[in-house]
Amino acid sequence: MAWKIVGGAAALLSILLGGLAVATNGEPDRSATLAEYRRPSAIPFPDDNPFRTAKAELGRALFFEPVLSRDGERTCATCHVPGRDWTDTHPRAPRSDGGVMEFRTPTLLNVAWTETIYGWDGKFNGLETVARTPLTAPGNMNMPPEEMVRRLSSDPNYVAAFAKAFPGPVPEGGQVTQERIERALATFQRLIISGQAPFDRWVEGDAHAVGAAAKRGFDLFNGKANCAACHSGWNFTDGSFHDVGVAKDGAIGRGRFFPNSTRLRHAFKTPTLRNVARRPPYMHDGSLTTLSEVIDLYDRGGIERPSRSRDIRPLHLSAREKADLIAFMESLSDAGAEGPAYQPIGVEAPRP
Ligand code: HEC
Ligand code: HEC
Structure with a gap:
């Protein structure tokens, strides 16, 4: 009989906590958002050029x-x-x-x-x-x-x-x-794949894989700072083209192929953020040298003009929020030269 009461109490507790979106350790319940970043389990190869x-x-x-x-x-x-x-x-x-x-x-x-x-x-x-x-x-x-x-x-x-x-x-x-x-x-x-980063271990359930600043950065990334509007999914890109307000020099990006589109003028492809902390300089023209400069650009909202994405606007981030976003991006780096991306061959079969 006792187990039923305990079971019932646990179920009630989880309903209550679920309703409040708070997990038992006092942190917000991020499981649904984290699940959107789970790594894939196989490499996609096209039918007309299969893996051998x-x-x-x-x-x-x-x-x-x-x-x-x-x-x-x-x-x-x-x-x-x-x-x-x-x-x-x-x-x-x-x-x-x-x-x-x-x-x-x-x-x-x-x-x-x-x-x-x-x-x-x-x-x-x-x-x-x-x-x-x-x-x-x-x-x-x-x-x-x-x-x-x-x-x-x-x-x-x-x-x-x-x-x-x-x-x-x-x-x-x-x-x-x-x-x-x-x-x-x-x-x-197609075998050049970023390795497991601390962030991936967090996604898989290890609450200690990343620190508190990176967790707050993740919340900002998916919330107030709106980064996930474009840097979405495990590879942190929507594969699409946007003007985030970088190009000053007449670089028209995707607009070259769509001269009548206002939105595609100065639009460039959203890059992956995997290992991003390790590979400056940034942007299509290498015009920003640190992640801090990148965050400042987004905080200002870039260059305001008709082509600028509707998802870009001044963010009014505090110094701590900026540092948290950087800590989050740092958690996306794999083990470097030890990781699978650096020895992508010699594998018997494709692996993620
Ligand atoms: C509207 C879509 C969009 C949003 C929102 C957005 N980005 Fe980007 N991001 C891009 C695009 C497009 C580029 C490349 C721009 C270029 O080169 O001109 C980029 C580039 C970057 C880069 C440089 C990567 C590299 O390899 O050069 C970083 C870092 C970055 N974004 C982080 C962020 C962060 C952090 C946020 C939230 C504060 C954010 N982005 C919001 C689309 C977006
Ligand atoms: C001189 C430096 C340089 C060399 C050498 C070079 N690339 Fe690149 N690669 C670039 C640049 C710059 C771009 C971006 C071009 C653009 O966007 O128009 C690029 C883009 C690419 C892309 C597109 C990546 C993406 O995410 O869109 C691929 C794939 C690529 N290169 C593969 C290769 C291969 C394969 C070779 C050898 C046959 C090669 N590159 C040689 C500089 C180089």
Whole structure:
């Protein structure tokens, strides 16, 4: 009989506490909001470029292959540096002629979860199509496609690796094709995934994984500061384009492709916030050097203009609230060079 009374009392207590949204330890009940940030359990691979270990291994070799640049000086990893969270430290990516490109190098962390449209302004349609631009651009790897295919085809190791990665009929012209190079690179990049951060352990139920400041920061992020309106889900991005009031210099972002849209003028893609504390500078143009400057921008509400997102407005944050938001973003960093993102190959099967 006694157990029934205890059970009934516990149920009543949880109804009462649930109604007040307060957990037994006196903290707000964040379980529903935290659940929105749970990590996925599998990597999405497209049907027309499915995962194969041999393809990913070939992609890894190509990613670090200087032969793919005309003068042998550059690889994908020149800018997407594994030890720098797959970006670099430059405000704007360096051109081979000493100048700089239009944009900062974005991190490649979690690119598998980007829905189709890549690039700060969305100029790339699909991960498979991105590589063509850095490979062939004169200010970058500057490699004519035929020359690239010719170079790899003259290396028997590569010919064998392409055959293993792409079983089936040999294409006209041989095992090495530009399309296969692009597919292998994409398969490799889908394995670049940020590792478990303290925040993930909190999501999974370890209340001590992050400190009190980070927890308050999480509440602000999802509440008063409204960051989650765009930095949503486990990868902290809605994959969409917004003007948060950064670009001053006529950079029109997504507006380039939608000249009649007011909203897309100065709109750039929402970046992931995974490992963000470790990879300054920030924004599409690298114009902000610390997270503190980023918070100050949002606190001011950025540049007020017709294109600015309706989700951006002056926040009037206190000094403590600003520090709490930064503490929260710091809790999104994984273990660094020890984490899975840095050895994305050698796995027998894809894992989250
Ligand atoms: C000179 C530095 C540099 C090199 C070398 C380079 N990239 Fe990039 N990468 C960039 C920049 C800058 C962007 C942003 C371009 C844009 O948004 O228009 C970018 C964007 C990307 C993106 C889109 C990411 C996203 O989240 O939208 C992918 C994928 C990518 N690069 C892969 C590669 C691959 C594969 C190679 C090698 C074939 C490569 N990059 C070589 C600088 C570089
Ligand atoms: C309206 C959508 C939106 C809201 C709301 C928003 N962001 Fe952003 N965030 C973006 C976009 C878009 C960018 C890239 C802007 C650019 O490069 O011009 C960005 C960039 C960032 C960056 C730089 C990341 C990098 O790799 O360069 C950080 C950090 C950041 N936001 C944190 C926050 C925080 C904290 C909040 C809440 C105070 C917030 N964001 C609110 C859309 C948003």
